[in-house]
Each structure stands twice: as C-alpha cells, then as structure tokens.
Amino acid sequence: MLRVTNSQKNWDNMEEYAVELRNVWYSPDRGNHTLKNIDLKIKRGARTALIGPSGSGKTTLFKIITRLLKPCSGSVCIKGSIGELEKHKVGYIPQQLGLVRSRTALENVLIGAHSRIGFTGTLLGVFPKKEVELALKYLNMVGIAPKADMKVYTLSGGERQRVAIARALMQEPEIILADEFVSNLDIVTAREIMDMMIKIKGKDTTLIIATHDINLARDYSETTVIMKNGARIGEISSGDLDQDKVKDVFT
Amino acid sequence: MSSHNIVRTIIFSGIVLYLAYSIGFFDIEKIYSGSKNLIVFSGDLFPPDFRVAGTLFYSLFETIQMALMGTVLGFIAAFPLGLLGARNISGRSISAFVRLVLGAIRTIPALLWAIIFAVAFGLGPLPGTLGLAIYSVGYLSKLYYEAFEAVDQEVIGAVRATGISRLKEIRFVIIPESMNHILSQLFFMFEYNVRSSAILGFVGAGGIGFYMMNYIQLFQYQRLTTAILLTLAVVLIIDFISARIRDKFLTQMPY
Numbered sequence: 001m002l003r004v005t006n007s008q009k010n011w012d013n014m015e016e017y018a019v020e021l022r023n024v025w026y027s028p029d030r031g032n033h034t035l036k037n038i039d040l041k042i043k044r045g046a047r048t049a050l051i052g053p054s055g056s057g058k059t060t061l062f063k064i065i066t067r068l069l070k071p072c073s074g075s076v077c078i079k080g081s082i083g084e085l086e087k088h089k090v091g092y093i094p095q096q097l098g099l100v101r102s103r104t105a106l107e108n109v110l111i112g113a114h115s116r117i118g119f120t121g122t123l124l125g126v127f128p129k130k131e132v133e134l135a136l137k138y139l140n141m142v143g144i145a146p147k148a149d150m151k152v153y154t155l156s157g158g159e160r161q162r163v164a165i166a167r168a169l170m171q172e173p174e175i176i177l178a179d180e181f182v183s184n185l186d187i188v189t190a191r192e193i194m195d196m197m198i199k200i201k202g203k204d205t206t207l208i209i210a211t212h213d214i215n216l217a218r219d220y221s222e223t224t225v226i227m228k229n230g231a232r233i234g235e236i237s238s239g240d241l242d243q244d245k246v247k248d249v250f251t
Numbered sequence: 252m253s254s255h256n257i258v259r260t261i262i263f264s265g266i267v268l269y270l271a272y273s274i275g276f277f278d279i280e281k282i283y284s285g286s287k288n289l290i291v292f293s294g295d296l297f298p299p300d301f302r303v304a305g306t307l308f309y310s311l312f313e314t315i316q317m318a319l320m321g322t323v324l325g326f327i328a329a330f331p332l333g334l335l336g337a338r339n340i341s342g343r344s345i346s347a348f349v350r351l352v353l354g355a356i357r358t359i360p361a362l363l364w365a366i367i368f369a370v371a372f373g374l375g376p377l378p379g380t381l382g383l384a385i386y387s388v389g390y391l392s393k394l395y396y397e398a399f400e401a402v403d404q405e406v407i408g409a410v411r412a413t414g415i416s417r418l419k420e421i422r423f424v425i426i427p428e429s430m431n432h433i434l435s436q437l438f439f440m441f442e443y444n445v446r447s448s449a450i451l452g453f454v455g456a457g458g459i460g461f462y463m464m465n466y467i468q469l470f471q472y473q474r475l476t477t478a479i480l481l482t483l484a485v486v487l488i489i490d491f492i493s494a495r496i497r498d499k500f501l502t503q504m505p506y
Contacts, residue, residue, distance in 0.1 A: 063408070066412040068408055068411060068412055086414065087412065087413075087414040088413050088414030090412065091412075091413075092408075092409060092412040092413075093409070094405050094408060094409045095405070096403070096405050097409070098403070098405045098406040098407075098408060098409025098410065099406065099409075100406060100410075100423065100424055100427050100428055101428070102427045102428065102430060102431075103423075103427050107423075111410055111413060111415065111423055111424075112413055114413060114414070114415040114416070114419050114423075115413060115414035115415065123418075123419075123422060164409075167413075171413055171414075
C-alpha cells in the first residue's frame with residue numbers, strides 16, 4: 001500500500017506550482033477507487049480545465065484540493081505565495097453552487113468572509129462595515145449589485161452563478177475551483193460569465209474548472225487535463241483540443 | 252404468477268380473519284349487547300349540560316397553558332439536542348448516543364410521564380406540563396435532527412470549504428436552510444400537545460381531563476358532552492390560528 005507523506009521538503013519549484021498531487025488514491029468506502037493514482041501539477045496563475053464524463057472523478061478531485069476529503073494514500077500539496085495555503089484561500093464553487101437559498105445574495109457573499117471575522121458580533125448577524133462594503137464591491141463586480149438584498153431562491157440561474165462567484169471572491173482566494181461551471185446555463189450567459197470570471201480573477205489566481213464542454217475548455221483554459229474512470233489519462237494544450245482527440249474519452 | 256397471487260391473498264385474508272376472531276369480532280352475543288349499550292350511552296350524552304361551561308372554561312385555559320408551556324420547554328431542549336443528534340453536525344458517536352437517549356424518552360408515552368411527575372410533584376398542572384415537555388423533547392428532537400440532516404450536503408460542503416467555524420455554520424447555514432421545518436414542526440408539536448393535554452387530567456395532572464374523568468365516574472354524561480364539545484372547539488380554533496401563523500412565517504421556496 002502507498003504511504004501518505006506530507007513532507008514539503010521534496011517539493012520541487014515551490015513557487016511555481018499551486019497544486020501538486022502525487023499518487024493520490026481515494027475511495028469513499030475502501031472498495032472501488034474513485035481516484036486512481038492521480039498525479040497533477042498546476043502552475044500558479046494558470047487556467048486549467050478538467051474534462052471527462054460524469055463519474056470520472058472530477059468532483060472528488062476538487063474535494064481533495066479543497067481538503068474536504070483526505071486521500072487514502074498519496075500526497076497533496078496546495079501552496080500559496082508563502083508556504084502551504086490555508087483552506088479559506090481556496091474558493092470552491094460546487095456544481096449546484098451550494099448557496100443558502102433562504103438568505104439574500106449579500107448574506108451569501110458574506111459567508112466568504114467568516115474566516116476573517118470574529119464570532120460575537122456575527123452571531124447576531126452584524127458584520128463589520130468593511131466586510132459589507134467589500135461584499136457589495138464584489139456583487140457589483142459580478143454585475144448583480146442591485147439584487148444584493150434579494151433572496152437567492154428568487155434569482156435566476158445566471159444570477160445565482162454570479163452570487164457563488166462573488167462568495168468565492170470574498171474569500172480572497174489564491175485558487176478558484178469551479179465544478180461543472182456554467183454548465184446549467186444557456187450558451188450566451190455561460191460565455192458571458194466565463195468572460196467576466198477571466199477578467200476579474202487576479203493575475204496570480206489559479207483557476208481550475210471542471211467541465212464536459214470541450215468548446216468551453218478550449219476557449220477559456222490554457223491546459224486541459226483529461227480524466228476517465230478516476231484516472232488521469234492525459235494532458236494537452238487546450239488550443240489543440242478538438243472533438244476527435246477526446247472522442248474515445250466520452251464513449 | 253396468478254396462482255401465486257391467489258395463494259398470497261388467501262394467506263393474508265386468513266391472518267386477518269384469525270386476528271379478528273381472537274379479538275372477539277365473531278362473538279355475536281357480545282357484539283349485539285355492546286352495540287345496544289352504545290346506543291343507550293349515546294342517548295345519555297344528550298342534551299349537553301351547559302351549566303358547567305364556566306368551570307370548564309377555566310380548566311380548558313389551564314389545558315392550553317400546559318400545552319403551550321410544555322411545547323416551549325420542549326423546544327428549548329429539543330433544539331440543541333437536535334443539533335447533537337444530527338450526524339452531519341456532531342459526528343457519528345455523539346449523535347448515536349443522543350439518539351439512543353431520545354429513543355428511550357419516546358418509548359414512554361406522555362401520559363406515563365405525567366403519572367411519574369404526578370407521583371413526584373403532586374397533583375395539578377405542573378406534572379402535566381413537565382410530562383408534555385419531556386415527551387416533546389423526545390419527539391421534536393427527532394424531527395429536528397432529521398431536518399438538519401436533510402440540509403443539502405453540497406451547501407454544507409461549499410460553506411465548510413470557506414473555513415467557517417462549526418458554530419457559525421449552524422448559525423448561517425443549518426438554521427436558515429431548515430427554518431421552515433423548525434417552525435412547522437414546532438406548530439405540529441403544539442397542536443399535538445393541546446390534544447394530548449386534554450387527557451392528562453385523567454391521571455390528576457391538571458386541565459379539562461380531570462373534569463372529564465369525574466363526569467364519567469359520576470355518570471354525569473351530559474356534562475361530559477359539554478367538556479368534549481368545548482375541547483373540540485378549542486382544538487379547532489387553535490388548528491385554525493396555527494395554520495394561519497404557519498402560512499405567514501413560512502417562505503414559499505420553489506427551487
């Protein structure tokens with residue numbers, strides 16, 4: 001069995017890579033492995049796409065990177081500009097967005113600030129003025145400032161996606177993970193949101209999107225990692241992506 | 252296939268018929284005299300004697316008071332216990348222990364709790380209220396941990412990834428996401444307690460049940476009718492009001 005190692009001494013190019021996985025195996029029940037021997041290196045500030053059919057392990061891989069799940073074996077190193085990256089510096093946008101539907105857009109965005117603020121005031125729902133202003137700034141940036149006080153369940157799919165982006169930005173993340181990002185939206189809105197996302201992410205912010213849309217991966221990422229049945233089966237420059245190259249992956 | 256079904260139907264009917272027989276449904280003599288008694292008894296119930304209405308109003312008030320206090324006390328304890336009993340919040344071992352205790356509490360009906368407390372605290376509304384409270388804890392906590400566990404795991408995952416503390420997660424995610432359940436089950440518990448508090452007086456635990464018991468023992472059936480009608484009226488009114496409050500509080504959330 002592989003041993004879990006976590007020593008950081010052996011990592012090469014400490015500054016260059018934001019995500020480094022070595023021989024990562026994961027199984028939810030000690031039976032079937034949903035991730036098989038994953039090796040992955042992602043450069044800081046890069047835009048990477050993960051493509052593969054449903055069940056290929058993309059979501060599990062994201063949960064390993066956010067450290068919501070621990071690998072059964074192998075090593076995970078998520079690096080910030082200085083040393084290991086704290087959890088809250090990884091912004092995670094799950095497939096169904098994970099918004100609190102009964103709360104307003106603003107309240108949802110403020111959730112991203114919790115790691116920075118204390119407990120007493122916030123328990124009563126009072127947030128520091130600075131954080132509220134910051135949240136409004138991000139809502140404005142994603143283009144839904146006028147709807148800040150609307151409950152999430154009244155918003156449209158595209159608007160909810162924007163709220164989720166604002167929440168992730170509120171964490172001031174160095175890495176943003178977006179699972180099946182914009183895949184529930186119509187193509188026009190999806191592209192509009194992708195354009196915006198690329199525009200507002202910082203230069204050093206690493207962006208990883210999981211998608212099954214080859215066109216989206218080609219147009220919005222630099223590198224594409226291809227996954228199938230829990231294994232990484234290849235990596236190509238996104239510009240070279242076309243239907244023929246990945247045909248056998250999806251069949 | 253069909254012969255299979257016929258065999259199954261025969262076996263099933265056989266079991267039902269045997270159970271009916273062993274309970275005494277085929278004892279024609281008994282059924283006949285029983286039905287006759289029922290008709291005589293029904294005649295005795297009418298007309299209702301409304302002269303006792305004044306006294307009964309007071310004890311009905313006591314009944315509602317017991318139900319309300321029992322529900323409030325039960326809620327205060329059930330809320331944290333529900334959080335502790337939810338596997339996705341407190342973890343496997345703590346929740347298993349809490350569930351065991353709650354299961355044990357639920358095994359004992361409210362009436363028996365009232366008897367236990369009446370022995371300890373004497374007669375009156377206090378043992379009745381405590382009985383309702385502890386029964387509410389057992390029930391409401393179960394309803395709550397189920398509601399908390401039903402919160403979308405993806406929402407919890409997304410929020411945990413922000414590095415939020417567990418208490419804040421409860422405050423900003425678990426409670427808002429399950430607010431509808433929390434309120435509607437609280438109202439359900441109150442309605443349930445109003446009904447069951449009417450019967451607690453049978454064991455001397457206060458409320459209108461005490462008078463019902465007395466009227467039965469003294470064969471004052473016309474007064475009993477008054478007590479039943481008044482209870483019915485109050486229960487209907489409370490159902491009506493609480494349905495109104497519920498509609499007002501609950502947000503309608505289509506996805």
